[in-house]
Amino acid sequence: MKNRFYLCSLVILLAQAGVAQDQWIQYVNPLIGTRKMGHTFPGATVPFGAVQLSPDTDTLPYDVNGTYNAGVYKYCAGYQYDDPTIVGFSHTHFSGTGHSDLGDFLIMPTTGALQLNPGTAADPGSGYRSRFRHATETAEPNYYKVRLDDNNILAELTTTTRVGVHRYTFPQSDDAHIILDLMHGIYNYADKNVWTFVRVENDTLITGFKQTNGWARTRTVYFAMVFSRPFRSYGFTNFKNYPYKGFYKRFDQTKNFPEMAGEQIRAHFDFKTNAGEQIGIRFALSPVSTGNALENLLAETSGQDFEMIRKKGQDQWNKELGRIRIEAQDRESLVNFYTALYHAFLSPTVYMDGNGEYKGLDQNVHKASGFTNYTTFSLWDTYRALHPLFSLVQPRRNSDMIRSMLAHQQQSVHKMLPVWSHYANENWCMSGYHSVPVIADAIVKGLTGFDANQALDACIQTANVGYYDGLEAYLQKGYVPDDVRPNSVSTTMEYAFDDWSLAQAAKKLGRMDVYETFMKRSQNWKNVFDASIGYMRPRLSDGTFRKAFDLLSTHGQGFIEGNAWNFSLFVPQDPEGMIRAMGGEKRFVSHLDSLFTMHLPDLFFEETEDITRDGIIGNYVHGNEPSHHVAYLYNFTGQPWKTQERVRMILKKQYQPAVDGLGGNDDCGQMSAWYIFSTLGFYPFAPGSEDYQLGSPAIKKAVLTLENGKTFTIDVKNQGARNVYVSKVLLNGQPVNKRTLKHSDILKGGIIQFIMAARPAK
16 A cells, blocks of 8 residues: 555656646746847747737837937837836737837826826836836746836736737726827838727727838738726827818717727727726737637637636647757756747747638738748748748648748739738848748658649749849849849849759759759859959959959948858858869868957948847857858868857857847847757758758757657767767767768657767867
């Protein structure tokens, strides 16, 4: 009997330990990256959720006189950790971008005399904003809490995929208010609002929409808002008056007027509260209609209270984060890893209603049949590692993202795949046509769920739209001339890589004519390489290289987010050819070494406002994605141990479990995806290939649970801070004599073992 008792106790303890171990959200800190340039947001959301409900501390790029304030760059996510006040809580945010938009439908609870302007951080009492302290702030996956000190209101947030759920605990007040600010937005343009509309359906239900002309030129978002109890009164102010008011003259619109319309609307809903009384709000979004928003609200939150919704969302996070289960040296490493995985699973975001309807690029209503439609495609960044990460651990979701890209292409008047798209808009941001390597990578790695040949045709069409960004000249001359388009060199190099990835997909599908054509195009990088100096260089339409040229300057030299010294290394499709062109292995390694050790002039930082000294190592700028493959270039030389050394150094310097722990914009998860792969010990050096370059794993063990039902284990022996070098690699017990790992080998399941050492195995 005693043995049975001890056995039962042991089973209970093991079960409890298992539950604790599976709570991966305990290692996620959404505040990481909220100081300086990480541009992440700390609020509540579910994996890939359409709603990202988060506090905004400031957002405006223009001062009261309309003067542009370049400092707005830091507010791309709406929140900066060092700010002393919160303006309110809005429902849509980008994570880690270098451009601002969204920030829709700000909610702010207040007490006392009604104020319908946000005031200033220097004088919070001049408006409805409130001071707050980080000591009362909690940020977890799908849960955010903070006390608003000026009104002694406790704010709590959680979400479903399409609904933001608020809970505000008030003090006793005869004048409690919920402010709905439709003017608010995370701006990059003055007067972004085109039109807003609010309709008071009854004393608990509000509906409406907002149309903006910002980074996305024509974006409309609909909402349905439900209060947990009736309000006593309501009203609004239109901060931009119009000469035509005939409709309003027939009514007293100063109080309890049920229709509000205009560009600059702020509404208020008034309550009387007892001490400790809670007012809940459920705020659903739709890209199509207020009716769909209400359907989303009912479908996703009916019969559930705040805690149930919070738990359901956190269970979703635990499931997604558990796709990769790691053992690390310390808790800080676990926090770094699972926060990176959390950031990687924030976007792209779901963009359709529960019934499958969404607004397409043609501004018509479409219905996603058999797939989930997504938006927020920051492809210049995310094709490099984020989408390859999805191909590995989220292949079904990545296939749906590709189907979303194909739908975009069909709705495009240009018949082009997305470049940088969100909310039924193409922003045309950055360069290249980087949907192509996302799709090519998926085809090469055998993803299903979409028509591969149709997808390849869409890639070919996109790669031949001559009037897009110097592409006509590229097709004619084999390069983009510097007198035709800015960023001519980097654009040429990016086109060449995209062409290579397209060729790999064509080869996989047996379309050898396409393969030959695009393999030839993939060598166009050579046309902007100046052998006389050993670097890429702007070339004019007459074939000559531009004379006035600075290797280190980032301004007007033909490169986007880089200079000739570092961007000349962007030839992931042909590293061996690049090494030969740069003078052979010895000279190349010397060049590569110098990248990490050189000292940049002050002018470099003055020219590049999005780079801080904290985010670079020599001339290696980790926050700018064209550098992300660079540390793995040593694998193509006789000194692969330097890849191991550099990777571990970058992991340590550029990623910390702190609010300022990211060395650059997270860029919709790309920075985080680099961290995840590199921590695991391999990296997708050239998307479109099934080969990963081996590096130096920074964990003790990891188990990848694959969607095909198999598991792949990474086992690291002799792990330690000094043991950064790999002395031996075994795959399923057999020595690995190459510096690569194949995607197909991972999908078979099994185990890869790294034996680490304190000295390189030369």
